[in-house]
Amino acid sequence: MKTLLQFKNVSKHYDKKTVALSDVSFSVNEGELVSIIGPSGAGKSTLLRCINRLIDATSGEIIFEDKDVLQIKNKSKMRALRTKIGMIFQNYNLVERLSVFENVLHGRLGYKSALVGALGFYSEEEKQQAIKILQSLGLDEQIYKRCDQLSGGQKQRVGIARALIQEPRVLLADEPIASLDPSSSKVIMDQLKKICSTLGITVLVNLHQLDVALNYSDRVIGISKGRVVYDGDPASLTDDHIQQIYGSDREALNLVVREPKEVAQKI
Amino acid sequence: MKINFLMKKRLYFLAIFLVLVVISIGSMSMTQFSIAKCFASIPKAIQWGFGNFYPAGDSFARLPEILLKLQETLLISIAAASVAAIFALFFALMGSRITKVNNFLATLSRFIANVFRNIDVSIWALVLLFSFGQSSLTGYFALFVASFGFLTRAFMETIDEVGSDTAEALRATGANYFSIVFQAIIPMSVSQLISWVLFMIETNIRAATLVGILTGSGIGFLFDLYYKKMDYHASSLVVLSLVVSILLIEQISNYVRRAML
Amino acid sequence: MAVDNQARSTLINGGGPSFQKERIKLRLMSKSRLAIRLTMLALAILTVVGFLTFDYRDVHLLKGIMSTFANFKTIFAQPQLAHFSLSEAIYQLLVTLSLGVLTTLIGAIIALFLGIFAAENLSNKKVSNVIKGFVALIRAVPTVLWVLIFAVSAGLGSVAAVIGMSFHSISYLTKAYSESFEELDAGTIEALEGCGASWWQIVCQAVLPSSLTSLISWTFIRFEINFGVSVAMGAAAGAGGIGYDMFMDSAFYYNLHEMGVITYLILVVAMLLEFMSLKIKNKVRS
Ligand SMILES: Nc1ncnc2c1ncn2[C@@H]1O[C@H](COP(=O)(O)OP(=O)(O)O)[C@@H](O)[C@H]1O
Ligand SMILES: [Mg+2]
Numbered sequence: 001m002k003t004l005l006q007f008k009n010v011s012k013h014y015d016k017k018t019v020a021l022s023d024v025s026f027s028v029n030e031g032e033l034v035s036i037i038g039p040s041g042a043g044k045s046t047l048l049r050c051i052n053r054l055i056d057a058t059s060g061e062i063i064f065e066d067k068d069v070l071q072i073k074n075k076s077k078m079r080a081l082r083t084k085i086g087m088i089f090q091n092y093n094l095v096e097r098l099s100v101f102e103n104v105l106h107g108r109l110g111y112k113s114a115l116v117g118a119l120g121f122y123s124e125e126e127k128q129q130a131i132k133i134l135q136s137l138g139l140d141e142q143i144y145k146r147c148d149q150l151s152g153g154q155k156q157r158v159g160i161a162r163a164l165i166q167e168p169r170v171l172l173a174d175e176p177i178a179s180l181d182p183s184s185s186k187v188i189m190d191q192l193k194k195i196c197s198t199l200g201i202t203v204l205v206n207l208h209q210l211d212v213a214l215n216y217s218d219r220v221i222g223i224s225k226g227r228v229v230y231d232g233d234p235a236s237l238t239d240d241h242i243q244q245i246y247g248s249d250r251e252a253l254n255l256v257v258r259e260p261k262e263v264a265q266k267i
Numbered sequence: 268m269k270i271n272f273l274m275k276k277r278l279y280f281l282a283i284f285l286v287l288v289v290i291s292i293g294s295m296s297m298t299q300f301s302i303a304k305c306f307a308s309i310p311k312a313i314q315w316g317f318g319n320f321y322p323a324g325d326s327f328a329r330l331p332e333i334l335l336k337l338q339e340t341l342l343i344s345i346a347a348a349s350v351a352a353i354f355a356l357f358f359a360l361m362g363s364r365i366t367k368v369n370n371f372l373a374t375l376s377r378f379i380a381n382v383f384r385n386i387d388v389s390i391w392a393l394v395l396l397f398s399f400g401q402s403s404l405t406g407y408f409a410l411f412v413a414s415f416g417f418l419t420r421a422f423m424e425t426i427d428e429v430g431s432d433t434a435e436a437l438r439a440t441g442a443n444y445f446s447i448v449f450q451a452i453i454p455m456s457v458s459q460l461i462s463w464v465l466f467m468i469e470t471n472i473r474a475a476t477l478v479g480i481l482t483g484s485g486i487g488f489l490f491d492l493y494y495k496k497m498d499y500h501a502s503s504l505v506v507l508s509l510v511v512s513i514l515l516i517e518q519i520s521n522y523v524r525r526a527m528l
Numbered sequence: 529m530a531v532d533n534q535a536r537s538t539l540i541n542g543g544g545p546s547f548q549k550e551r552i553k554l555r556l557m558s559k560s561r562l563a564i565r566l567t568m569l570a571l572a573i574l575t576v577v578g579f580l581t582f583d584y585r586d587v588h589l590l591k592g593i594m595s596t597f598a599n600f601k602t603i604f605a606q607p608q609l610a611h612f613s614l615s616e617a618i619y620q621l622l623v624t625l626s627l628g629v630l631t632t633l634i635g636a637i638i639a640l641f642l643g644i645f646a647a648e649n650l651s652n653k654k655v656s657n658v659i660k661g662f663v664a665l666i667r668a669v670p671t672v673l674w675v676l677i678f679a680v681s682a683g684l685g686s687v688a689a690v691i692g693m694s695f696h697s698i699s700y701l702t703k704a705y706s707e708s709f710e711e712l713d714a715g716t717i718e719a720l721e722g723c724g725a726s727w728w729q730i731v732c733q734a735v736l737p738s739s740l741t742s743l744i745s746w747t748f749i750r751f752e753i754n755f756g757v758s759v760a761m762g763a764a765a766g767a768g769g770i771g772y773d774m775f776m777d778s779a780f781y782y783n784l785h786e787m788g789v790i791t792y793l794i795l796v797v798a799m800l801l802e803f804m805s806l807k808i809k810n811k812v813r814s
Binding site: 052079083094097098106110117118162 | 432433435436437438439440441442443444445446448449450451454455457458
Binding site: 287290291293294295297298299300301304305308309311312314315316320338339342343345346348349350381382385386387388389390393394395396397398399400401402403404407408457458461464465473474476477480481484487490494499506509510513514517523526527528 | 559560563564567568571572574575577578579581582583584585587589591592593595596599600603622623626627629630633664665668669670671672673676677678680681682685686687688689690691756757759760763764765768769771774775777778779782784787790791794795798799802
């Protein structure tokens, strides 16, 4: 397996006091589905945003496709990097007043010049591609609907479509199911799994729910207070590890402690 | 314990009440305002109003003249708000924390908008009087400057409120600045921005009357003219025409706002 | 599946008969898009019509703009007092500020009662509509006209100014207050009604305390507005204060330097008020 992404001693300080990431190192292989788990405030969102430079890490190296993304200074190179990295969000972050179709096509803006992008001109091939992706996600009926008329699960699928039309090598998902009901959550996680296994796109997903992470991922990275405290198989995650990741966060533990072992065995 | 708490709360309110009373008395003496005279004059004013302040007799002959000035005032208000909106959009984009180009320009545009907003429209009118005299342009520019200041702040807040999530998403796709602005920020906020412009037009019509009185132009000038000639029937007709047009515009704005949702 | 295919081919062909040739539409025209387009078009047309029909009175536009910039420069770069001392100017500023305080307080007290009866959840729909309509009517008359109308019987001066300005404050705050009351959770009121609390008890024990912060914030915003209005009323309607000095400088002395000092004074106070109002707003939100 080829390594696609590698963190080497990455730290991020927002200011002197808030240390969001400290000395984070791990690597991700091509075609893997990796879950990043941890309590809220652990630094999960910061970690993902460091990869596509929405946030600039303070120190360390982030190697993507054999190049350190932190060294990119040039604006057009930065944009080129971002086109290769799709991202989906907890709150979907769609332009709610525009149609589903337009929102999906926004994923092509990274390939366009300022004028063409600003005017929103897309080629017919891009439109065909968007339709194909929407069909594969079961959204072909909704294509001309305004996004504010969709359900949460549908909105998240539009978000996935917007990321897929970028033709990315890696997909970053920041708590994609945190605002969804259980059945929509399952649809979204199944889609992510499918994207990973059939399209070969590497998926990094931040999750709050431990059981989902154990169910779907090839590998789990547990972080707590900005440090990696677990990196390995979901199956070998023990109660001790869980205690270490979530600390005395009772709420999260209650969610989890029920039957992590059983869930782990199901995989 | 509990009684103590209640006592404290009462004392606190009593203190605030006393402070307010002192401030009021101070303000009254500063402005030489007398409550007695106030209460005496309200019934007198009402009586006078019903006796004199209504359109009657040959005041209707003035209607064409009034409507002409009213039309001019409405157009000035609309033109000022619309043109100001274009400039305000630019400054708001520069100043918003989401769409700023750099911190220096952001601070500068916020500062300019702040200065323009915090100087009252009447002052702008008095300054512009020097260059534009009694022409419509005095009123137009005074309203333009005031609208610009207000709309910049309103637009900036709207963009900050509405745009941050989508702007982040488009930035993550590698979209450039202009794509983010025209494909995400503007579509997200356009109906609210127009809503602010409509509000500004309503405000401008009221302010135009004031500016007109100060600078001798538009409908305000006409009111002042009749008022000083003590032709109260005609001046009441001016007021009536203003009220009708403001209420009408309010209705239209509300309708448009609902349609734009 | 058949339906699916059909839907797909309509999409791809944009509904037209030609196959794979026609451009695919990005969106369908909706009522809201149409409304936005038409509104912008209407505003653009009216603006152009306005510029074509303005009463220019032989004023040269470009020259006027250039001289305005020169005047701005005089005002902001060379402020200089001539007809009164700084302490007198500050005294007049305080008079203007006092007018703002007084009209805001009067407005707040009366609007509190009107606002309670104008809130649909505390009053009945009929009363609420009557008050709201009345208040909207008051607001439709510009403040300066209220002041001048009252001035006929009360004489030009602070009494007419206070009454006229209070009218607008009452109207503005009644609308704001009643909307704050209406935001109140219906459950709270019901729960207290269930306890057998009287209407006045509900208002005093539940409604007022829970909307107090937003009432204060609205009142302060109105105070900010009233400061500007009282400058204007000084200039246009004989209310005295700093606005009157400004008017004299502009209309009689033609003294831009002194206008500069006044502008700076007003700017400082206005910014201070805005800052305070912002602080209070933030406190209310958190
Ligand atoms: N823009 C920011 N400015 C300052 N501190 C921030 C910012 N974003 C996040 N933080 C802080 O960094 C830490 C990690 O946040 P985040 O990455 O959002 O965690 P998670 O996504 O795991 O909940 C938190 O303590 C948070 O308060
Ligand atoms: Mg997060």
